[in-house]
Amino acid sequence: MAESFDVPLVEEEKFYLPDPSYKQQAWTKDYQKAYEEFLADPDGFWETQAKQLEWFKPWTKVREWNYPYAKWFVGAKLNITYNCLDRHVANHRRNKVAMIWRGEEEGEERILTYQKLFHEVCRFANGLKKLGVAKGDRVCIYMPLVPEQVIAMLACARIGAVHSVVFGGFGVNALNMRIKDAEAKVVITADVAIRRGKTIPLKTIVEEAVVNAPSVEKVVVLSREKENPVELHREMEVDFYDLMKGVSTRCEPEVMDAEDPLFILYTSGSTGTPKGIVHTTAGYMVGTYYTTLNVFDLKDTDVYWCTADTGWITGHSYVVYGPLCAGGTVVLGEVTPDYPDPGSFWKIIEELGITIFYTAPTAIRMFMKVGEEWPNKYDLSSLRILGSVGEPLNPEAFEWFYKAIGKSRCPIVDTWWQTETGMQMITTMVGEPMRPGFAGKSIPGVVADVVDKSGKPVEPGTGGFLVIRNPWPSMLRTVYKNDERYQKYWDTIPGCYTAGDLAVKGKHGYIMVIGRADDLIIVAGHNIGTAEVESALVSHQAVAEAAVIGKPDPMKGNTIKAFVILRVGFSPSDKLKADLTYHVRMTLGPIAMPSEIEFMDKLPKTRSGKIMRRVLKAKEMGIDPGDISTLEE
Numbered sequence: 053m054a055e056s057f058d059v060p061l062v063e064e065e066k067f068y069l070p071d072p073s074y075k076q077q078a079w080t081k082d083y084q085k086a087y088e089e090f091l092a093d094p095d096g097f098w099e100t101q102a103k104q105l106e107w108f109k110p111w112t113k114v115r116e117w118n119y120p121y122a123k124w125f126v127g128a129k130l131n132i133t134y135n136c137l138d139r140h141v142a143n144h145r146r147n148k149v150a151m152i153w154r155g156e157e158e159g160e161e162r163i164l165t166y167q168k169l170f171h172e173v174c175r176f177a178n179g180l181k182k183l184g185v186a187k188g189d190r191v192c193i194y195m196p197l198v199p200e201q202v203i204a205m206l207a208c209a210r211i212g213a214v215h216s217v218v219f220g221g222f223g224v225n226a227l228n229m230r231i232k233d234a235e236a237k238v239v240i241t242a243d244v245a246i247r248r249g250k251t252i253p254l255k256t257i258v259e260e261a262v263v264n265a266p267s268v269e270k271v272v273v274l275s276r277e278k279e280n281p282v283e284l285h286r287e288m289e290v291d292f293y294d295l296m297k298g299v300s301t302r303c304e305p306e307v308m309d310a311e312d313p314l315f316i317l318y319t320s321g322s323t324g325t326p327k328g329i330v331h332t333t334a335g336y337m338v339g340t341y342y343t344t345l346n347v348f349d350l351k352d353t354d355v356y357w358c359t360a361d362t363g364w365i366t367g368h369s370y371v372v373y374g375p376l377c378a379g380g381t382v383v384l385g386e387v388t389p390d391y392p393d394p395g396s397f398w399k400i401i402e403e404l405g406i407t408i409f410y411t412a413p414t415a416i417r418m419f420m421k422v423g424e425e426w427p428n429k430y431d432l433s434s435l436r437i438l439g440s441v442g443e444p445l446n447p448e449a450f451e452w453f454y455k456a457i458g459k460s461r462c463p464i465v466d467t468w469w470q471t472e473t474g475m476q477m478i479t480t481m482v483g484e485p486m487r488p489g490f491a492g493k494s495i496p497g498v499v500a501d502v503v504d505k506s507g508k509p510v511e512p513g514t515g516g517f518l519v520i521r522n523p524w525p526s527m528l529r530t531v532y533k534n535d536e537r538y539q540k541y542w543d544t545i546p547g548c549y550t551a552g553d554l555a556v557k558g559k560h561g562y563i564m565v566i567g568r569a570d571d572l573i574i575v576a577g578h579n580i581g582t583a584e585v586e587s588a589l590v591s592h593q594a595v596a597e598a599a600v601i602g603k604p605d606p607m608k609g610n611t612i613k614a615f616v617i618l619r620v621g622f623s624p625s626d627k628l629k630a631d632l633t634y635h636v637r638m639t640l641g642p643i644a645m646p647s648e649i650e651f652m653d654k655l656p657k658t659r660s661g662k663i664m665r666r667v668l669k670a671k672e673m674g675i676d677p678g679d680i681s682t683l684e685e
């Protein structure tokens with residue numbers, strides 16, 4: 053972790069106060085009171101949330117805490133899909149729209165009611181059973197953002213299989229590593245993903261990625277290209293809809309223990325191997341349900357759009373499980389913010405009458421750059437609440453989002469959380485005064501703090517490490533097959549969970565998140581490990597050694613810069629730079645591509661041989677590298 057860092061200057065104490073009507077009608081009407089109620093009786097607080105959902109068997113104990121291992125809703129039996137589907141189908145939501153999907157082409161739209169989604173999930177679950185998938189088996193889902201991706205996730209959960217969704221922008225090696233680590237029995241994919249009018253051949257990537265992955269027995273393929281259908285290798289591959297033929301629209305939900313795993317989701321770590329974050333059933337369900345209702349203030353009449361891909365935690369928690377548990381109408385878009393033009397998002401908001409819009413700062417900054425004329429072409433008056441996630445929402449972007457999109461009317465919830473936390477942890481709850489640049493405070497149910505290395509809270513206005521002091525229901529339970537790594541989250545700073553972020557606590561208790569304290573780079577809201585990119589570079593025949601840093605970027609937050617030492621016999625050239633970039637693209641995927649490569653003769657290292665990325669970064673940015681006493685001669 054970093055030793056010290058600069059605290060950004062916040063020159064004024066500016067607050068925005070939403071109209072009082074927001075507070076009056078919100079699920080959490082009084083943040084302070086709700087927070088005090090939680091502190092007075094944390095278990096009682098979470099029990100109240102859990103009781104709003106349906107259980108096959110109630111818990112005997114809300115929480116069991118054996119530092120650093122937590123169990124929540126001990127002894128309870130449930131199935132999360134029962135709460136996402138059956139519960140709604142049995143009441144007034146049966147014919148409510150559960151999901152609206154939009155594609156890039158004009159007129160491309162699919163609508164699924166809760167009843168329809170329920171049937172599709174049951175049929176696909178029965179299909180998976182035909183393939184021999186059973187409770188506890190791991191299933192890898194590598195798909196574009198289409199309804200079938202959500203159906204596949206829910207079908208796994210229905211039968212108790214553990215899904216591991218891999219973002220469709222990852223390349224062969226990244227996918228292969230994830231399939232192997234999880235020992236997935238089945239991989240579900242599609243022939244293609246569609247992005248900016250182009251098709252991306254997902255199945256071809258899967259074909260390569262399952263080589264040397266002996267656990268994989270079957271690959272299920274969704275065929276989207278009707279004119280040129282892909283050929284299936286029948287010994288291994290089955291068609292998505294063929295699997296659903298002739299099966300029942302009923303599939304009894306598997307009875308899951310509260311602590312049975314629900315999914316694994318890989319996130320970048322400080323080593324070259326990604327960490328399989330493990331989430332379990334009951335706590336994750338309660339945490340995402342509660343935050344969806346209270347942070348977004350979701351009502352039955354809302355039309356809610358979270359622009360994240362389901363391949364990330366944001367998609368898991370706030371496209372799929374949270375909003376569906378809460379019976380919401382969820383919009384899903386296989387769309388890009390600037391294709392075919394920078395009005396694409398605003399057009400969808402107008403046409404679907406979206407009321408809650410949750411997106412990422414990197415998109416907001418892109419919109420800001422192209423100007424207000426684009427949103428001004430559309431009627432955005434349906435919007436009620438705006439949300440942001442993934443990286444710091446800088447004050448300029450906040451102001452723009454607030455004024456140009458929210459028309460100085462809509463509260464913005466800037467939500468800080470992580471793959472590991474499963475649910476939103478820090479925000480400014482709807483109706484509370486908002487402070488640009490500051491995400492906000494711990495939501496009721498969470499105790500976040502900013503501390504020094506010993507765990508002591510820092511003075512207001514000072515920087516420190518962001519930690520969580522109490523266990524929370526949707527916290528990760530472990531890192532798949534790596535308990536030691538899990539423990540590290542809890543023993544880096546004594547007595548608390550270390551998030552790995554640097555933060556500042558402002559005077560009024562508002563928390564500003566600054567960025568990562570470790571070797572992760574957040575590029576356009578996506579977590580990339582320096583080590584992952586470095587090992588991809590080193591796997592190229594021309595590269596002897598590589599070091600990667602994040603370079604601040606006004607649009608993407610950060611970009612990747614790589615410093616490379618070549619092997620003897622290779623010499624620097626633009627052609628080689630292009631080759632190396634392409635190589636990273638093919639191994640890790642487009643999201644991990646360096647935007648700059650510099651050839652070096654030497655890299656700064658400690659005497660023990662560790663590359664000092666901090667020194668490279670300081671040099672790059674023209675700032676003081678800090679303590680370099682460990683630097684080798």
Ligand code: WTA
Binds near residue numbers: 442444469553565
């Ligand atoms: C960063 C995404 C500032 C942070 C949900 C965190 C944020 C990492 C915010 C987790 C925010 C997320 N303000 N930074 N509102 N939200 N981050 O696991 O560095 O993909 O540790 O989860 O994103 O990224 P992950």
